[in-house]
Amino acid sequence: SYLLTQPPSVSVAPGKTARISCGGSDIGGKSFHWYQQKSGQAPVLLIYYNTDRPSGIPDRFSGTYSGNTATLTITRVEAGDEADYYCQVWESSTDDVVFGGGTRLTVL
Amino acid sequence: QVQLQESGPGLVKSSETLSLTCTVSGGSLGSYYWSWLRQPPGKGLEWIGYVSYSGTTKYNPSLKSRVTISLDKSMKQFSLKLTYVTTADTAVYYCAREERGWESRWFDPWGQGALVTVSS
Numbered sequence: 527s528y529l530l531t532q533p534p535s536v537s538v539a540p541g542k543t544a545r546i547s548c549g550g551s552d553i554g555g556k557s558f559h560w561y562q563q564k565s566g567q568a569p570v571l572l573i574y575y576n577t578d579r580p581s582g583i584p585d586r587f588s589g590t591y592s593g594n595t596a597t598l599t600i601t602r603v604e605a606g607d608e609a610d611y612y613c614q615v616w617e618s619s620t621d622d623v624v625f626g627g628g629t630r631l632t633v634l
Numbered sequence: 635q636v637q638l639q640e641s642g643p644g645l646v647k648s649s650e651t652l653s654l655t656c657t658v659s660g661g662s663l664g665s666y667y668w669s670w671l672r673q674p675p676g677k678g679l680e681w682i683g684y685v686s687y688s689g690t691t692k693y694n695p696s697l698k699s700r701v702t703i704s705l706d707k708s709m710k711q712f713s714l715k716l717t718y719v720t721t722a723d724t725a726v727y728y729c730a731r732e733e734r735g736w737e738s739r740w741f742d743p744w745g746q747g748a749l750v751t752v753s754s
Contacts, residue, residue, distance in 0.1 A: 557738035561679075568728055569679065571742035575735065580742060612679055616739040621692055623669075623681035623739060 528617045530626035537632045544600040546629045548613030551594065556615045558596035560589055563628075564609040572611075573598060600631070608633045636661030638729050638745035648754045652716040656729030656745055659710070663687055667732035668712045669741060670703060672725040680725075684732055685712055719752045726750075 530550045538544040548558060558576050561569035571580050573589035576596060586601045600607055613626040642654035656668070670682040683693035685703040693701045702715040716723060726749050730741040 555737070557735075559738070559740040561741075568744040568747050569741075570744070571740060574733070574740045574742070575738065614679075614740065616737070618737060620695075622694065625679045625681070628678045 528615070528620075528622070528624045530613055530615065530624055532611075532613060532626040532629045534627070535630045535632065537634055538600075538603050539634045540603055540605060542603055544603050544607070544631055546598045546600075546611050546613075546631065547595050548597070548626045549595045550615070553594050553596075553615070556617075558589065558591060559614045560587075560596075560598045561612045561614065562607075562609045563612065569612065603631075603633055605633050607631060636731060636743060638731065638743060640727060640729050640745045640748035642748060642750070644749055644751060646719055646750060646752050648720055648752055649718055652714070652719050652723060652727075652750055652752070654714045654727055654729075654748060654750070655711050656713070657709075657711050658731075663705070663707055663710055667734065667739075668703075668705065669730050669732045670714045671728045671730060671741070671744075673728070673747075674722075674725045682714065682716075682727075721752050721754055724750065724752045 560573040562572050563569040576591040577589045588599045590597045610628045612628045637659050639657045646652045667684045667686045669684040683703050685691050685705045700717045705712045726747040728747045730744040
């Protein structure tokens with residue numbers, strides 16, 4: 527089955543920029559979606575179609591896509607951004623949904 | 635604003651059937667796909683399957699032989715049944731609305747989740 531690779535953890539100081547990567551083989555043409563999951567809560571959609579933000583999501587959160595990697599960027603990081611972040615794609619050949627393993631963001 | 639709420643037993647015995655229901659409020663069932671996902675304690679997310687408004691279903695191949703997802707339009711609910719559970723099925727189970735666009739699918743919103751523990 528298709529695999530998405532995320533770093534297990536990322537640490538960043540408040541006010542700085544955090545970048546979380548999501549990679550996979552042959553990801554050309556796939557669209558990446560990102561979710562934030564705070565401790566004890568359900569995931570929340572942050573980014574869809576690589577770069578689009580649902581209403582209500584601050585513009586500090588942004589997505590980019592280049593080569594074999596998608597990246598979630600969080601600028602001006604706040605303590606409240608501490609959470610697990612998951613990327614997700616749809617594998618069209620099998621009509622399956624695939625999630626990355628998740629990245630825990632720690633705000634120092 | 636559409637909201638989803640899971641309900642069902644929080645404890646199931648090994649080899650029995652896990653049954654959960656998701657109630658949709660604040661929006662229509664039509665034109666969407668409705669999914670179940672789960673997250674074992676301390677682990678990542680796993681998609682279980684979906685049911686469409688027309689009743690079409692699709693399941694994760696790793697669970698396909700044990701999963702049934704159904705839709706009750708009159709009650710605005712969709713349900714999950716997972717048979718022959720083991721302790722490996724212990725997880726928080728989420729229901730979610732599946733959004734679809736050109737060549738992709740994603741989930742928004744999600745229910746708050748229901749912890750189901752399988753006892754041996």
